Each structure stands twice: as C-alpha cells, then as structure tokens.
Amino acid sequence: MEALVLVPAKQDKAIPREIPGLFPLRLNLAHVLILLPTFVAGCLLLVWSKASVLQERYLLEEAQREQARIQMEHRTLRLTWATFTSPKALEEAARKRFHLHHPKPREVVRLP
Amino acid sequence: MRKKPQARQRDWMRIRFLVLLACTALGLAGVVFQSYRIQIRHGERLRQEVQRIYQREITVLPARGSIYDRNGEDLAISIPVDSIYARPGRMEDPIGTAKKLAPILELDSDTILKKLRQDSPFVWLKRQVVPTVSARVRALGLPGVGIVQETRRFYPNLELGAHLLGFVGVDGQGLDGIEYQYDRLLRGETNRLVVDQDALGRPLASAEGLIVARKDGHNLVLTIHKEIQHSAEQRLQEGVEAAKARGGFAVVMDPRTGEILAMANVPRFNPNMYHQYPKEVLRNRCAADAYEPGSVFKPILVAAALEEKLWKPADVLYCENGAYRLHDKVIHDVHHYGTLSLAGVIQKSSNIGAAKIGLSLGAERLYPYIRNFGFGRPSGVDIPGEASGLLRPPKWAPIELANISFGQGVAVTPLQLTNAFCALANGGRLMRPFVVREILDAQGNTVERRAPQELGSVVSPETVRQITEMLIAVVSPEGTGGQAAVDGFQVAGKTGTAQKPDPRHGGYLKGKYLASFVGFVPAKEPRLCVLVALDEPQGSIYGGQVAAPVFREIVRDALGILGIYPEEQFLAREKGRMTRVGSSSTLQ
Numbered sequence: 001m002e003a004l005v006l007v008p009a010k011q012d013k014a015i016p017r018e019i020p021g022l023f024p025l026r027l028n029l030a031h032v033l034i035l036l037p038t039f040v041a042g043c044l045l046l047v048w049s050k051a052s053v054l055q056e057r058y059l060l061e062e063a064q065r066e067q068a069r070i071q072m073e074h075r076t077l078r079l080t081w082a083t084f085t086s087p088k089a090l091e092e093a094a095r096k097r098f099h100l101h102h103p104k105p106r107e108v109v110r111l112p
Numbered sequence: 113m114r115k116k117p118q119a120r121q122r123d124w125m126r127i128r129f130l131v132l133l134a135c136t137a138l139g140l141a142g143v144v145f146q147s148y149r150i151q152i153r154h155g156e157r158l159r160q161e162v163q164r165i166y167q168r169e170i171t172v173l174p175a176r177g178s179i180y181d182r183n184g185e186d187l188a189i190s191i192p193v194d195s196i197y198a199r200p201g202r203m204e205d206p207i208g209t210a211k212k213l214a215p216i217l218e219l220d221s222d223t224i225l226k227k228l229r230q231d232s233p234f235v236w237l238k239r240q241v242v243p244t245v246s247a248r249v250r251a252l253g254l255p256g257v258g259i260v261q262e263t264r265r266f267y268p269n270l271e272l273g274a275h276l277l278g279f280v281g282v283d284g285q286g287l288d289g290i291e292y293q294y295d296r297l298l299r300g301e302t303n304r305l306v307v308d309q310d311a312l313g314r315p316l317a318s319a320e321g322l323i324v325a326r327k328d329g330h331n332l333v334l335t336i337h338k339e340i341q342h343s344a345e346q347r348l349q350e351g352v353e354a355a356k357a358r359g360g361f362a363v364v365m366d367p368r369t370g371e372i373l374a375m376a377n378v379p380r381f382n383p384n385m386y387h388q389y390p391k392e393v394l395r396n397r398c399a400a401d402a403y404e405p406g407s408v409f410k411p412i413l414v415a416a417a418l419e420e421k422l423w424k425p426a427d428v429l430y431c432e433n434g435a436y437r438l439h440d441k442v443i444h445d446v447h448h449y450g451t452l453s454l455a456g457v458i459q460k461s462s463n464i465g466a467a468k469i470g471l472s473l474g475a476e477r478l479y480p481y482i483r484n485f486g487f488g489r490p491s492g493v494d495i496p497g498e499a500s501g502l503l504r505p506p507k508w509a510p511i512e513l514a515n516i517s518f519g520q521g522v523a524v525t526p527l528q529l530t531n532a533f534c535a536l537a538n539g540g541r542l543m544r545p546f547v548v549r550e551i552l553d554a555q556g557n558t559v560e561r562r563a564p565q566e567l568g569s570v571v572s573p574e575t576v577r578q579i580t581e582m583l584i585a586v587v588s589p590e591g592t593g594g595q596a597a598v599d600g601f602q603v604a605g606k607t608g609t610a611q612k613p614d615p616r617h618g619g620y621l622k623g624k625y626l627a628s629f630v631g632f633v634p635a636k637e638p639r640l641c642v643l644v645a646l647d648e649p650q651g652s653i654y655g656g657q658v659a660a661p662v663f664r665e666i667v668r669d670a671l672g673i674l675g676i677y678p679e680e681q682f683l684a685r686e687k688g689r690m691t692r693v694g695s696s697s698t699l700q
Contacts, residue, residue, distance in 0.1 A: 082268035087342035
C-alpha cells in the first residue's frame with residue numbers, strides 16, 4: 001500500500017517519493033512540512049498573545065494611574081471651587097466689590 | 113551484491129529521519145523532564161520565588177468620604193497630600209540634610225537634625241505639606257529622605273458648621289462632631305492587594321486593580337443648609353459682639369421634619385487648624401451643654417395646663433404686684449402686675465403667674481408633659497456627646513415646682529428646647545431631630561435615606577392653636593419679644609432671661625445671665641423654628657432686647673434663602689402706603 005505524497009510538478013527523480021513502512025501512522029515528509037510550521041506558528045501566536053496581554057496590562061496600569069490622577073485633580077478642583085463659593089467669600093465679594101446687601105422684605109419681588 | 117543507488121538513497125533517508133526523530137524525542141524527553149523538575153519537583157519553591165520577584169503586596173488606603181450640605185455643597189473633603197519622612201540609618205550627611213531641609217520645611221535645622229539622629233528606622237519630618245514643599249524636597253534628591261502620600265481633611269468653608277462637623281486627626285480618624293459619630297462609615301477600609309510587577313518592578317494592572325480594590329469611605333449628606341448656617345453664624349457673631357457677650361448659640365430647625373438646618377456656636381473655630389484652639393471653644397454647646405432655660409420654658413407649662421383643661425386662655429390670676437411669698441421664699445416679677453390672663457402670663461412673662469399655674473397643676477401632672485416634650489433625656493440626635501439635661505423625679509417641694517414652672521431648677525440643652533418648640537409648631541407632634549439625611553457610597557449611590565421620625569404626640573392641635581396665639585402676642589409691641597418681629601411674617605416666640613447657676617457655691621451667679629429667644633415662623637404654617645441665646649451679655653441682659661433681634665435677622669435671611677415670601681397682610685406700611693413692587697396675587 002502506498003501513501004500519496006504531494007510533490008512539486010518537476011520532481012527530481014533521485015529523491016524518493018515516499019518513506020515506506022516507518023510507522024503504521026504512515027507519517028511522511030508532507031505531514032512534517034505541515035505540522036512543523038503549524039507548531040511553530042502556534043508557538044509564535046502564544047508568545048505574541050502573551051506579549052500583547054503584557055502590553056495591554058502596561059497600558060491598563062497607565063490608564064488606572066491616569067484615572068487616579070484625574071480623580072485627585074477633581075477633588076482638588078472641588079476643594080478650590082468650594083473655597084471660592086463659600087458663603088463667607090461670596091458675601092465679602094458681594095458687599096465689598098458690588099456693594100450689595102441682604103434684601104429687606106419689601107425689596108423681594110417674586111416673578112410670576 | 114551491491115545495492116542499487118536508489119535503494120541506498122532510501123536507506124540513507126531512513127537513517128536520517130530516524131536520527132531526526134531520535135533527536136526530537138530526546139529533546140521532548142528533556143522538556144518533559146525539565147517540566148517535571150520545574151512544575152512538580154521544585155514547583156512550590158520556584159512558585160514562591162517567582163511570586164517574590166513578580167508580585168508584591170501593597171496597602172490600598174481608602175479616601176475618606178465627603179460631607180455635603182443638603183444641596184450637595186462640599187462641607188468636608190479629603191485630598192491626597194505629601195508627607196516627608198526620613199530613614200536615619202540610611203542618612204549619609206545628617207547635618208547637610210538638616211540644613212537643606214530646614215528652610216523648605218520651615219523648621220529649625222537643629223530640630224530636624226535631632227530627628228535625623230534618632231535611633232529609629234523611620235521618622236516623620238513634616239506631615240501633610242503643600243505640593244510645592246514636597247516638590248522642592250523631591251528635587252533635592254537627598255538620600256534617606258522620602259515622600260509618602262497621605263490624605264488630609266479640608267473644610268473649605270473654614271469656620272462654617274465647625275462645631276457640628278467636628279474635625280479629623282492627623283491619622284485620619286474622626287475626633288469630634290459628625291466626623292466622630294460617623295467615623296466608621298466615612299473612613300472606609302484599608303485593603304491589601306497583591307499586584308504583579310515586571311522585572312524592573314513596574315506594576316502591571318490586573319483584573320482587581322487599584323480602583324476596584326479601593327474601599328473608599330461613604331459620603332454623608334446633611335440636613336444643614338450652608339447659606340442658613342452661614343447666616344446663623346454671622347448674625348450670632350454680630351449679636352454677641354453687639355451685646356459684648358461671652359458667647360452664644362443658635363439652632364435652626366424645620367419643625368415639620370426635625371431636620372436641623374443650622375447649628376451655630378460663638379466663639380467659632382477653624383477645623384482646619386483645630387489644635388490651635390482651647391478645648392472649651394471646640395465643644396458644640398447646642399447639644400452638649402445644659403442650662404436653666406428661664407422664661408422660654410413657660411409655654412411648656414401653659415401647654416400642659418391647657419391640655420389638662422385646667423386653665424383656659426382667658427382665665428385670669430392675680431400676680432401679687434410683683435412679689436409672691438411662698439413659704440420662706442419670695443418670687444419676683446421684673447414688672448409689677450395685678451391680674452393677668454393666662455395669655456397675659458406668657459405675653460408679659462410673669463414668673464408669679466407661671467408659679468401659680470404650676471402649683472395648681474401639681475408635680476405629678478406637670479412632670480409627664482415636660483418629659484414628653486423631650487426634656488431630661490437625650491433627643492436621639494445623631495451628634496456625639498449629647499447631654500440629657502436635668503429633670504429630677506417629680507417629688508418636688510412647692511418652691512421647686514414653682515421654680516420649674518418658670519424654667520429654674522431644670523436644665524435643658526438648646527437642641528431639646530428648640531425641638532420642644534418644634535412640637536408646638538408641628539401640631540403637637542414631637543419629631544426626632546437629625547443631621548444626616550442620606551448616606552451615599554463612594555460612587556454616589558444611595559445606601560440609606562433617613563425619613564423624619566415622629567416620637568409621639570405631646571399635646572392636641574387645639575392646645576397648639578391656643579398656645580400659638582399666646583406666642584404671637586409675645587412678638588407684638590405689647591409683648592416682651594417685639595424686636596423679634598419680621599416684616600411680612602407673623603412670628604410666634606418666647607423670650608427668656610435666665611440667671612446662671614453657681615456650680616461651686618450653689619445659688620445663682622450675680623449679674624450673669626443667659627438671654628434667649630425661641631420661636632417659629634410663619635406662625636400659622638411654620639417652616640422654621642429658631643433658638644438664639646447669648647451667654648452673659650453686658651448692658652441689657654434681656655432676651656427680648658439682645659437675643660430677639662438676632663432671631664429676627666436669622667429668620668429674615670433664612671426665609672429669603674428658602675424662598676418663603678412675605679405675606680401681604682403682615683407687611684409694615686410706610687407713610688400709609690406699600691412701597692413694595694409687585695402685585696399681591698404673586699405674593700403668598
């Protein structure tokens with residue numbers, strides 16, 4: 001019984017077309033030529049995916065740091081805003097800069 | 113016989129293939145063996161080794177929750193700041209380091225040097241410094257000197273609501289006020305997290321990153337209204353200065369719900385620098401101090417008398433022309449009155465009239481009313497250190513009963529008194545006062561929303577109606593509290609001028625008074641209940657003259673802030689005509 005082998009169209013007649021009876025599996029060069037690149041490709045894919053995950057983790061770490069920084073900045077800005085809009089600061093500005101005062105009851109006008 | 117070339121070539125091919133196969137098998141066997149060694153034989157040790165190199169445990173410190181006023185305005189907020197430390201063991205040149213750090217940290221170089229020479233692996237040089245200072249220290253790059261981040265509590269409104277908010281220690285623990293009461297919720301949880309790192313020690317994000325691992329504290333939304341709080345503090349401060357008083361306190365509540373809108377104490381303090389003030393100043397007197405209320409207690413007595421149907425508002429009694437002898441003691445009135453109606457006793461604030469009403473009522477009947485109005489027991493407010501006040505069991509001698517009837521021999525907290533008046537303003541229903549209305553998690557989701565809690569009905573609505581009429585009469589030109597009148601609103605209230613007891617020698621301190629005014633507005637549909645008290649005013653000592661004007665100013669501001677508009681019928685007229693712009697239909 002012979003196994004079919006894929007060969008180039010112009011084959012050198014010196015090279016045997018088959019490796020007979022090595023294993024019952026009948027592994028031949030064509031199989032090896034297919035399996036080896038697949039194995040190598042699989043390994044490369046594995047390495048690439050690991051490297052990608054690592055890269056993404058660096059990016060995620062960076063993003064988390066950025067998020068923490070923005071949160072801190074947000075808190076700082078809230079503090080600044082609260083300081084500037086404290087009733088004491090506003091009243092002082094209203095009285096001194098704009099010469100305002102608390103309305104008397106008869107000065108209150110409710111718009112319809 | 114020689115083999116054919118083709119056969120020889122086939123044999124050679126086979127040999128080569130077998131060699132290749134053997135090498136591969138050998139290689140694979142090596143891999144399997146090495147895998148066995150790494151994974152199984154030395155697996156545990158290597159795993160630990162790898163973990164040591166590629167993993168580290170970090171402490172994730174929580175951010176303390178914020179405190180907001182009822183409109184979501186920040187009252188307390190935590191910000192990460194830098195702290196400077198040193199490792200004396202790693203110090204190369206302590207003298208040079210101290211000299212370089214001294215001007216930046218604004219510390220004496222000898223003080224720093226003393227720390228650097230300590231026999232300790234770690235010392236704080238200065239904690240919670242501003243970013244510019246830490247940047248300058250970082251730029252020096254001194255060996256053995258490091259910077260670590262901590263959070264610091266800030267109160268952006270400075271003194272505003274300081275006594276109520278309390279303050280936080282340098283290690284982030286609540287020490288007083290709301291900060292102390294809700295410390296466990298605000299503080300959050302310190303979490304430990306194992307993170308991966310690369311060979312250079314750079315951290316690698318994982319599924320449970322820092323953000324997920326942080327268990328920040330909850331946020332609190334208070335019932336406090338920032339603007340009303342400011343007004344209460346400002347007006348009280350002005351009142352204290354005008355009366356040259358030792359201090360003062362004010363409480364503003366919503367009588368319908370028991371929500372505390374403002375709680376002011378003078379002298380004030382800045383919680384950002386609380387350690388610079390004496391302990392006396394830090395105490396929230398509105399909840400922690402009990403005092404003899406004086407005449408502001410009379411409406412409680414009269415409410416009991418009306419509820420017991422023992423007296424009617426128009427009933428009259430003889431007020432002994434200003435001096436009433438009861439056994440060996442004499443009770444005096446400020447002004448001399450002959451006969452007064454029950455309403456007149458409140459309006460003129462007659463001690464003799466109140467004593468006679470109390471004596472007719474008896475201790476056994478009066479005591480439950482005082483108790484039900486919330487005196488002699490904590491109100492249950494969510495503020496630490498609340499005092500119970502003082503209310504002895506009702507085995508009172510006649511003179512004691514007479515004294516209690518006009519507010520002596522009984523001690524109440526300002527909060528208890530305000531809450532009792534809230535009950536009068538709320539149809540006789542006593543509410544539990546509260547300060548925290550909502551608890552939010554770190555993401556802002558509601559964890560708990562607190563509803564007003566009714567503690568029980570103290571007196572009937574009819575009694576409330578009658579007592580309100582009497583209290584309105586107090587704030588009339590003929591009453592003792594005319595200066596509490598607010599243009600455009602009907603005000604109900606009561607003045608009080610209480611002698612201060614002498615804790616050392618017994619009796620009362622000569623010339624030392626506590627002047628107060630407590631009332632609610634609008635009288636018929638109350639939205640605000642306010643108490644103002646000035647401690648030891650100089651000059652005029654009467655509540656109607658020093659506390660009532662402060663009450664008026666606070667109420668006027670607060671009504672405007674809440675958008676409660678003047679009522680046409682109660683607006684004062686100027687030269688016979690209204691000066692206000694706008695039609696009556698648009699004003700309620």
